[in-house]
Amino acid sequence: MTEIPEHLLKRSKERRAALGLPGGEGGDGGGDAGSGGDGGGADAPSTPAKAEPTPAPAKVEEAPPPPPKPKPPYIKAAERRKRIPYWAMPVLALLPVWGILYANSMQAPEVEDESLTIGAEVYASCSGCHGGGGEGGVGAQLSDGEVLLTYPDPVAMMEWLYLGAEGWTGTTGDAPYGDPDRPGGAHTTGMLPGVMPAFGDLDATELAAVTRYVREQLSGEPVASPEVQELYEEWATLAIEGAESGELVYQQVPGNEEAVAERIDILSQEG
Structure with a gap:
């Protein structure tokens, strides 16, 4: 029987001892030379160590999404602005209709008389204060006979138009104008809007x-x-002369009363 060299047995024991297998140093495997056991100290096949499991790769956390961009100031203002209430929608829809009606009310009615046509053109600059139909506003009411009560004499009315309130009364303060015997009392400039x-x-x-x-x-x-x-036409010329000379109808100028009565009588016979 072939004897195993001592250095090989020693190496085998050291190997077994390193792997923690029986038969290493201090074990009872009987691997010494001269022992009577079977195998004569031959190395047993070594069991390979189990491979350590490969650790799973660490999970990479995704970067958080970027914060939203701030809204522009005009968008923030629009979001804060109050919405138009539902009840206002019909009102807004009718505004164009109201505008058309209002514009038409400011227009003078069409006339065929040449003189009245000229008068309508001149009155267009008066309608902003007195209204298209003379209903009044910033200026006094002219409709429904109001002018005829204040100025039964057309010459006195022409003097008022030509001079204006300050020129006719001679003062910027409150002063009577028109017919002093007007029904209900004379009007004063302080009553004008x-x-x-x-x-x-x-x-x-x-x-x-x-x-x-x-x-x-x-x-x-x-x-x-x-x-x-x-x-x-003659009365208008007379009114301009009286306005420029200061001899107005209602200033008790001699002869005025008879002339006023005559003009009023002529107009009363019209129609």
């Missing part, structure tokens, strides 16, 4: 035309006959 301006740039034709237009179309006086229309 606004200040009556002067229209001293009107010529006799324009002054007569706008006076007729206000009296006949807005205040209800009968339309003047052709003969009276010619008289209106």
Whole structure:
């Protein structure tokens, strides 16, 4: 029987001892030389050590999403702004209709009389204060006979138009104007919603035309006959002369009362 060299047995024992297998140093495997055991100290096949499991790769955390961009100021303002209430929608829808009706109310009615046509054109600059139909507003009411009560004499009315409130009364304070015997008492400038301006740039034709237009179309006086229309031109010239000289109808100028009564009588016979 072949004897195993001592150095090989020693190496085998050291190997077994390192692997923790029986038969290593201090064991009872009988691997010494000269022992009578079977195998004569031959190395037993070594059992390979179990491989350690491969650790799973660490989970990579995803980066958090970027914060949202701040809203522009105009968007924030729009979000804070109060919404239009539902009840206001019909009102807004009807605004164009109201605008058309209002614009039409500011337009003077169409007339065929040439003098009244001129009067309507002149009155267009008055409608902003007195209203398209003379209903009043910032200016005094001219419709429903109001002008005829304050100025039964057309010449006195023309003087008022030509001079304005301050020129006619001679003061910026409260002062009576028009017919002092007006039913219900004379009107004063303090009763006016606004200040009556002067229209001293009107010529006799324009002054007569706008006076007729206000009296006949807005205040209800009968339309003047052709003969009276010619008289209106003369009365307008008389009114301009009186306004520029300061000899007004209602200032008790000698002869005025008879002239006023005559003009009122002529107009009362019209229609």
